[in-house]
Amino acid sequence: MNTTRRPVLPPGLSEDAFSTALDRLAAAVGAGHVLTGTALDGHADPYAFTDPDAARPSAAVLPASAAEIQAVLEVANDLGIPLWTVSRGRNYGYGGASPRVRGSVIVDLSRMNRVLDVDEATGYALVEPGVSFSGLYEHLRGIGSALWVSVPDLSWGSVMGNTLERGFGYTPHGLHAAMACGMEVVLADGRIIRTGMGAMNGNQAWPLYQGGYGPSLDGLFLQSNFGIVTKMGLWLMPAPEQVIVCAAQAPDEDDLGPLIDALRPLLLTGTVQSNAMVGNALAIASMISDRQQWHTGPGPIPDEVTRTICRALGLGWWNARFAVYGTEELTRARLAAVRAALAGLPGLELITRSYPGSVAAEAVHPADRAQMGVPSTDLIRMAGWRGGEPAHTDFSLVCPPAGEHAVRQRQLIRGRIEEYGFDYAGGFTMFPRHAIALALISFDRSDPGQATAVAKLFPELVRDAARQGYAPYRSHVAFMDLIAEQFGFNDHALRRVNELLKDAIDPNGVLSPGKQGIWPARFRERTSP
Amino acid sequence: MNTTRRPVLPPGLSEDAFSTALDRLAAAVGAGHVLTGTALDGHADPYAFTDPDAARPSAAVLPASAAEIQAVLEVANDLGIPLWTVSRGRNYGYGGASPRVRGSVIVDLSRMNRVLDVDEATGYALVEPGVSFSGLYEHLRGIGSALWVSVPDLSWGSVMGNTLERGFGYTPHGLHAAMACGMEVVLADGRIIRTGMGAMNGNQAWPLYQGGYGPSLDGLFLQSNFGIVTKMGLWLMPAPEQVIVCAAQAPDEDDLGPLIDALRPLLLTGTVQSNAMVGNALAIASMISDRQQWHTGPGPIPDEVTRTICRALGLGWWNARFAVYGTEELTRARLAAVRAALAGLPGLELITRSYPGSVAAEAVHPADRAQMGVPSTDLIRMAGWRGGEPAHTDFSLVCPPAGEHAVRQRQLIRGRIEEYGFDYAGGFTMFPRHAIALALISFDRSDPGQATAVAKLFPELVRDAARQGYAPYRSHVAFMDLIAEQFGFNDHALRRVNELLKDAIDPNGVLSPGKQGIWPARFRERTSP
16 A cells, blocks of 8 residues: 555645645544545445546544534535445445545444344334444344344344345345335434434334325435434344255256246245345355366356266256245245246256244354354355455346246356356345346456456446346445436436435535436536436 | 306406306307306215305306316316316215315316226226216226226216225225326326326336336325326226125224224235225114114113114124235135134124125125125215214224224224214224224214314314324315314424425416315415414
8 A cells, every 4th residue: 555645635626725625624623534645445345346536535534423413414514525434335346435425524323233122022123334244143032032033144234224225035025125114314414314203302213114294205315315223224034933944956057037936936835935046056055165176178157067066066057045034834825835836847846944033143054144144254255266365246136026027137147257268156036926046157357368357348238238127226336327328218307306406405516426327516517427 | 956146266366357267168168068157066975064055166167178178277277267176076975076266267077987998917007087986987897897996985087086095905906096197187287198108108017016116206195286197097906706705793892992903913914915804883883774773862872772673784883894815725724724813702703605706796795895895875874864954074093903093093083973962883904004083973064063063073082193193095175174284293394395395396386275184375475274
């Protein structure tokens, strides 16, 4: 790290003005909680595939309260400093804590990490942005709660951050944004609002009723730069009496369509309550083995090697994992319905493991942890699939939960990925009415050829998908404008309305400019078409 | 009807200017679809308890398309005419089609009544605002669909209108707003947006994925005057193999708390998938009998008469109704869990009726129709409870789904209602994480004393409730400002942000001014505190 490099400055600010700004920020949050220079290295994109200098922040501030956020906003509004909000900055694969605008000041909320309330009877927690999934899990165990957390693949990230980005987990509460209820938000002008029933002082149903009186504003703060969420209610699942985790293995690549179509009615009727993660053999192999043990030749892994992997690791070409929950009698009845639905699929193998809901985390099979709400960071191993300096980014398309769509997406994604020399390690996370087609593009960051290939591949995938009527639900910061551009209905009317709302609610354009392609007025000229 | 009364005019418009406006509106939607004078009588509050002249509209227009809505908006913006949007205007008990501002032009969307799309495999319909619940039901039966509709108490109303007002039904899809997915909206300036994935031309997941890329705007159009929704996706339930409808009758008024607490875990775990409607004996009696057959004396019905009613009609003091759905084995397992959960309640009687999911509507017991998704308008009989000219309004508080809260709300509501001489006919509709405490205040509209009493009683209930931390989820138009006023967190910060958004998105303040207490700038001075 070259410590003598010139300091990065917020756009339009002189070194002197920035120095004054830093003094004011230090007064707002305490000098120890303003980071600059090399102390900022933790706030870069850990898996950057383009020049990391292009989006380097000028500083990071770590407020400890809504009042300190208000003080930071005052400085930003006075001086026109773009901020970039992160909860814990663990959005790895999608840019980490990296902002869109060079010189932005990162607002890192990781110090606001209190679980403010847990209600056992009605099943909710009220959390601050810095609470991680593992932190919430430990908190619940610590207070003797029987409530479960729905955990995503990596549990080091923020519960709120993941939820606001529309992330997901693997229990019946896996659609995290659908489980959020009630927010406290600091707006750009420092005004604090509470959404839903929280807008009434002392209302008893703030974290319980997702509606309110009048419009629901909560959705405005998903994948958004309209405010800084400082409190959020999240519904938690009571520990079930019994769980049966199911693994269904289909032998051939062409089994994908029938497998998806067989699973859909189980999800649609709530017979299976978790999502169904349908991963291909390479996706599973990358979680538990190294690529070089299978393939060292040029180009993507050939199909015959995939078949070797299936035999060696006891995998199907497609591997579905899901779970049923309830009383013992209910889980048995659910499993019977699962067996009936899958009976028509030739060569399919169904493996099940039963657990009492009270099982100790250590007694849960590592492959079943997500369905059992047990935090883990095991899957980070996937980033190391290509060896060298581990890195990955994810391509995540929204898909109707139907075989024909899944097959079309697999063809599209696999073809393009292999054209660039990467392996298609991925699959479909099925929910009742949609699926997310995931491709985990692991690369060796120390190989400039691979990084360049990722930077070229991704835009092609986005455009391929858009032509067929599909779009990502989330993406790396580098591709936000590109993806927003694909949403062209009626001359990008939705983006224009988002801009109208943005300008009304954040007139100085200080909050996370460019997030999801929404730019405030002062930045629009240079970036919007 | 006095046809020589002076015409009602939009605020600030002369008779001549209004006449010109009517010509332009006729050019926009066709002369036959502009109503004035006595033709407007169907657009009044059918159950008005205050002077109906105070909120009389000047005209109604019935556009047949988004393009015609755009043309209407152009007239309204040019002349500053306040509009008031209704889907079918059947919001009886909450004001019908009645606007807030005298002289508003009603935009009645009942002619836009096409079911645009039904997808059997993934379970959704795309509907226009004029589609009624019974219309959607008939449409599905007509095309041989096996999809079910979740119907509210009265099926003549608009699916979209009910959903946007956060109404509810009684199947597992009963939280209608949670089942909405994807909207097309005409904004005040005539711009048409599609939310979520619909913002991408040809996207395959518009009615399937509730998220999108960037903020979710859908919530902005619930109980709102931010736009006119012209298309909405709604998730529908696949017909289950089997249903068991359960009626649990608890003998004493004091059984309420334990009954609520016993039902909550069944809902929270999804064991019971419908809501649980817990109605008192008077509520049930008012659906199936006339008050005068029980009580003709002064004042509210005494407890001993309620006990007579229970015996005569075979009711409990509290009567819960809910249902379980699934394969035969699953419904048996669910019912076993229900029996176990209710076993501890002394004197409780559980009555069950089983149906195959394919049962003909005529073969469903009238009391089970709502749980079976069969449309009905039977409950309108409740409005006639007091005899004379039938009318009612509903008091609908949001409540945590816990016995202690239910008991507190019952005390509050019953006490105040009886003080004004009405009967407490109501109960609690329990969802997994909230309940709606309902009191159905039936009155004889031809008795000025009763109408005046309703007008006085309701504000007292609202203030009583707010003092204890409860608020209505919905209300009659006459009480919208009062209720909005109770949401006072941080100096009514949420309302002020709603106003900010309103002014940005509807600068001329033409769309439904005053809805849910949100007034555009030009009306605020005269109404806001």
